[in-house]
Amino acid sequence: MQQGQRGSFQLMKSLNRSIILNKIRVDGPISRADIAKETTLTPPTVSNMVKELLSSKMVVEIRQGESSGGRKPTLLTINSEGSxxxxxxxxxxxxxxxxxxxxxxxxxxxxxxxxxxxxxxxxxxxxxxxxxxxxxxxxxxxxxxxxxxxxxxxxxxxxxxxxxxxxxxxxxxxxxxxxxxxxxxxxxxxxxxxxxxxxxxMWFGNGTTSNHSITINIGRGIGAGIIINGKLFHGEHFIAGEIGHMTIDISGGKCSCGNYGCLESVAAGPAIAERVKRELSLGKKSIITDLINNDLDRIDGRLVFEAAQKGDQLCEEILQQTGRYLGIGLTNLIHIINPQQIVLAGGVSKAGDFIINSLIETIEQRVLTLDAKKTEIRVSKFEDYAxxxxxxxxxxxxxxxxxxxxxx
Structure with missing residues (x-):
């Protein structure tokens, strides 16, 4: 197998090249003259940098643009097939x-x-x-x-x-x-x-118009990616966004982290499955028993959602309760970060309205101001490849x- 070339990355990664590449990415097809006009770069600098980018096949020339009196300009675009x-x-x-x-x-x-x-x-x-x-x-x-x-x-x-x-x-x-x-x-x-x-x-999905946004990954665990002023926020020790270990119920059960009552311990996929198992052991009825052939160990978040889709009252109630727990967690985030929007991703987010309706209702009940109550809540469009x-x-x-x- 051939080995990659670190130089191909290094070639593009300079201040001027990045400015030109991003201008072509965002506004292309675009001419050399317009790049110079709309950036701080001189026409000779643009010309030299574009020559290198054409040689590296990161950028290609396409059809000629409209003439403003002279020769028609050749337009530049990112070469999607070159790398x-x-x-x-x-x-x-x-x-x-x-x-x-x-x-x-x-x-x-x-x-x-x-x-x-x-x-x-x-x-x-x-x-x-x-x-x-x-x-x-x-x-x-x-x-x-x-x-x-x-x-x-x-x-x-x-x-x-x-x-x-x-x-x-x-x-x-x-x-x-x-x-x-x-x-x-x-x-x-x-x-x-x-x-x-x-x-x-922020680049390709539902966060493209927001300078301040939070994406929540809700699956086997719960974590958040926080965007502030268009930049990822890491915190001092790389643990910013570990909202799954935010305490929701000080009298709650033990979390995998060793603490009690964490958001993850009540709203992550395994927690949803455990609540269903507990209710069944107490004698509650559910069609999920038919889906698992009475083998409780087979219950997971996906099956709970499937049963809810079939009209199962127990599973619907547990998903709605999960939405309320998540709503409390997101209310805390809104009060701390005050984002423009929150994007939900991960397996649990696939439960859709069973969770989101109660989540939004909880936020509207608890958030301080009318504008903040209307914080946009969306589901990621990328599903398993987010x-x-x-x-x-x-x-x-x-x-x-x-x-x-x-x-x-």
Whole structure:
């Protein structure tokens, strides 16, 4: 297998190149003259930089534009076929991997169960294998690979590109960036899964018009990606957004983190399943017993939603209760961050109106001001690929944002 070229990323990553690339991305097709006119760059600088970008095949020339009296200008656009990016979603149970073009269009995808028991070394083997599968899809041509973005559940040291703690896998200190850069000779960025979801929403999804937004990943755990002034907020020790461990009920049950009454312990997927099991053990009736053939261990959030769709009263009530718990958590976030909108993602968000109606009702009851009560609540359109799409935006953000810097 050919190895990628870190130089292809470095070529594009300079202040002037980023300004030009982003101008072409946002406003293209666009002429060289208009780029110079609408930026702080001189026409000779634009001409020289565009020549390099054309040579690298990041940018292509297309049809000529309208003439304002002289020769018709040649227009520039991003070359969506000239290179590709790889995005990884390392979740609690599955590894999802995609490749996209520079405009975020998915070119290929794969999904692989994460084997158990798992070690750092075994996880890195699985990740490297899946990256290899994606490169093989692109005929083994890793010279066109611009970079790899990774969305990892748990606590991530963004500067080192290391997963400090992956709670669902019970792994610590996984050197993802170091290992993948050494293997594939390309730039790698690693970030928490909820944060990359937020980044993906800001670039391609429902968060594109918001400078202040929050994306909530509700699945086996609960985490948030917080965007403030158009930038991801990490906090001092990389734990900003760990809202799943916000205390909702001080008398509640024990959470996986060791504390009691956390939001995750009452509103995440496993908590929903446990509440259904508890009610059934107390004699409540539900059609979910027919779906599981009386094997309570088979109950999960997906089956609870399926039963609710079939009109099961118990499952409907539990999902509505979940919405109220989430509404309390989101009310706290609104009072602290005051975002323009909140985007819901992850498996539990697929329950739709069964959860969202009671969630919004709770927010409207509890939030302080009339305007804040109307904070926009949306569901992500990316479904299972929200994290992987977000992961590739880690690369795009560094390519197209002049203020971004390359990690060591």
């Amino acid at each position: 590709y990016l790889i995005g990884l979603d390392i979740g609690p149970k599955y590894l999802r991997c995609i490749s996209t073009d520079l405009m975020g269009n998915i070119l290929s995808s794969s999904i692989e169960p994460i084997p158990f028991p798992i070690t750092n070394e075994r996880l890195l083997e699985v990740v490297k294998h899946q990256v290899g599968v994606i490169i093989d899809f692109h005929k083994g041509d890793s010279r066109k690979l611009i970079g790899i973005g990774i969305g990892m559940h748990g606590v991530v040291n963004v500067n080192l590109g290391e997963a400090l703690y992956a709670p669902s896998l019970q792994l610590r200190n996984i050197p993802l960036k170091k290992e993948l850069e050494a293997t594939f000779n390309t730039i790698v960025f690693v970030e928490n899964d909820a944060r990359v979801m937020a980044l993906g929403e 994290t992987a799409i977000g992961a590739i935006t880690l690369i795009l953000e560094h390519l197209f944002s002049p203020s971004s810097t390359i990690g060591s």
